[in-house]
Amino acid sequence: MFLWAHLIAGILLLLVVILALAKKDNKIAPYMIAARMLYIFMILDGFRVLVPAIQRNITLSFIKIIAAIGTIALIEFALVSKAKGKLTTNRVLAAIGGLAVVFVLGFILAQGRPFIGA
């Protein structure tokens, strides 16, 4: 259940980031609030799913958390630049690329769950 919640929050975060960065104007305050609520949720929920994961693969768990926190910073850079009307392609690529890396690391760490296995 905590893993499903983690996955759904991750997908919502990806959608919020894409919608905010693709918006025609720079009025993205509601998207920024939603993204921040999702990070807080993902950090708290992440610690819950970390308990079994750390026993399985401590190194990858560590890498995954560092990548996730780094990605949260990259998303913040992109959203703040967008809100100020100074968004660059590099910032968009960094935020989306970071999310892609975290998704891949997450699925490797969770061994394909919640889709494959118990």
Ligand code: HEM
């Ligand atoms: C940008 C934020 C994050 C994204 C997009 C993200 C995404 C994911 C995804 C897609 C998975 C695969 C399993 C699933 O589908 O639920 C996963 C697994 C995992 N995530 Fe995250 N995550 C984020 C932040 C965090 C944080 C902050 C932590 C730790 C505090 C964390 C800890 C974990 C752990 C331990 C697993 C493996 C769970 C298991 O093996 O059962 N994640 N994450």
